[in-house]
Amino acid sequence: MLFSGNGLPVDDDILDRILTFCPTFQTLQSTMITSKSFYRVFQTHPKSITRAVAYNAVGPALPQALRVLRYPYDEYNTPDADPAAMVEACEEDHLISVITAEEKQKLQENSRIVVKLENIYSLRHKDRTSKTSLLTSEESWRFQRAMYRIMLFCNLFPSTSYSEDMDDECIEKIRRQRTAMLKEYPTTELQELHSVTKFLQGICEEVAPDASLVQMLLSTGPYGAMTIWENRSYDTLEEDLEFPDFDDDDVDLKLFSRYFSLPLENIWTMRKVTPPKDEDPVSKWILDQVNGANDTCSKCAAPGGLQLYTEANWDRFPIYLPNLLKHHLKQNSTITQPFYVATAQLAQPENLAAFIGDLFSFTTRTSPEFDGWMRTDSYCNACLVKFLEEHLWIWFLDERIKGGWTPPENCWYGWNCRTQVHKRFHAETKNHLCVPIKGDAI
Incomplete structure (x- = not known):
């Protein structure tokens, strides 16, 4: 047992509990090296403690975040891959297995991207007065779950993985794969995913000169959108990813045309679901409430809502x-x-x-x-x-x-x-x- 400063014994169960409240893996590591008792307790229950800290660090979207890391992309990154097998590979699993040191690092890297995007989403669509997300826990879960699924989708169908001599038959196979990968999610969660892709597309549209390039940029996923936002440009992203040059009739245009919207439309049709409307706000399906939606300009009283400028969004x-x-x-x-x-x-x-x-x-x-x-x-x-x-x-x-x-x-x-x-x-x-x-x- 470890004795506290006042001489009272601290049971191993309490130490275990303390470790499960660590907010990050770094905090867990630092706590373990402060005492042999903490280290011993961790060695006794490494899986449960690591799982608890992983949820603290990533949030309830941990299953989706882990799937991004563990999906066997190399095995299925081909037009000939069976769509059904792609869906079944590395399914979202709520019984989290051992998390490796490499996965811990990557989880935190991806989490930082998703949290940054949530902050941007909140500022633009939830509350214009705060740079830090004001989404409720439920709203945040919807947003982050969708964002990790988008990250998986973009990793599996990236902008740089296909050969230049791909024909229409290959493109059609890839489209079927995309539809299959999204079709595994419930309709309500696909509606959430649609809203988040609309948010990412909005970021791309601010810097892209035409619709074709918007779709190409959208295929870079959350990382690409964050890079565009921070630089107000896609130049750095273009250098990193080496976007191919394309003409109006190029295969790349066909491959990335309606990158998310086409498979989603296929699913709405199959399920006989009314598709989202173009004029639907980005907040739909994600937010339960928007703060300041009816606010007016402090000086001229013009309506503006979330479009008004404040110190948080100058x-x-x-x-x-x-x-x-x-x-x-x-x-x-x-x-x-x-x-x-x-x-x-x-x-x-x-x-x-x-x-x-x-x-x-x-x-x-x-x-x-x-x-x-x-x-x-x-x-x-x-x-x-x-x-x-x-x-x-x-x-x-x-x-x-x-x-x-x-x-x-x-x-x-x-x-x-x-x-x-x-x-x-x-x-x-x-x-x-x-x-x-x-x-x-x-």
């Missing part, structure tokens, strides 16, 4: 900042070139969010209409654009002066001067980062 503001310089400043190359250099770091989402927050410190130096504009409020796109336009040039003036620039004499027409656009000498010898004192200042 990093997704889509406007190219140089376009928000006041009036004719955006056409003055002596302004735009150094401005571009000064704001280059804002391409990183976290930097952009912090920058917008800092701009609220300039409100005392603009017109009285911005008195009371708080960083904690919610803004529609039009109001946030207005705020940025009125403050970006002031911030840039301060930045240039801090960098050692001495402003020349102010132009009477300030940022509204038209001459600065087509006369470089005037643009260089007069300061236009100032309020007009002549002409129309509106």
Whole structure:
């Protein structure tokens, strides 16, 4: 027995219980090395303790997460594989067997991806005020269970595993395999999966120029969607996965066309189930409640709901900042070139969010209409654009002066001067980062 600090004995059952409450495998390992008694208890019940910690680390979707790791992809990653055998391989098993050290590491890696995506999903579709997921335990389970099943599907039907000479017959075989793999799930859980794929597709659509590329990106699964979100681009993903070049009649287009929607449509038809509607919100089938769905802009009262901007989602503001310089400043190359250099770091989402927050410190130096504009409020796109336009040039003036620039004499027409656009000498010898004192200042 291990004795506590007050001399009371601690039974092995209690030690066992303590170990099962470890939130991660690292915590379990650290706890075991603090005492021989903890180590001895673990050695007595390694399976049950490891299983309990695995559920703590991954959540109730552990069976789906383990199947992602254990599925024999190499055996079935071929058009000739039997669809029925593919479904039966490594079925989701709630009686979890021994988890290896390699699996523990991979479980945690995949879990981090799924949790990050849940945070994004929550911010966009549950509650716009929090970067951390506010999904209930039931909603989180639905989301994560679907996400791991999507991960399995994309691992089994990836974008880089097929030969270029694949014909229509091979493509049809793969489509049957895809339908079979999804058909094993109950209809309600397929509806959940549909909603989550719609969420992932939305992320891909923000960066992809056409529908064909969206489907190719969708085939990269949760990892691809997270990479796209974090980089606001698919460039890195394209380099990593070496997407094949394809034309309109290319086999790759046929292979990835309607990547998820086609097998799901086949299943809706077979089961005589009314298919989801295109206009259905991404929250349908996953969320029981959406927070702030009817909220309005804090300044103009325009309806916006989850589309309103808050401190939690400023990093997704889509406007190219140089376009928000006041009036004719955006056409003055002596302004735009150094401005571009000064704001280059804002391409990183976290930097952009912090920058917008800092701009609220300039409100005392603009017109009285911005008195009371708080960083904690919610803004529609039009109001946030207005705020940025009125403050970006002031911030840039301060930045240039801090960098050692001495402003020349102010132009009477300030940022509204038209001459600065087509006369470089005037643009260089007069300061236009100032309020007009002549002409129309509106």
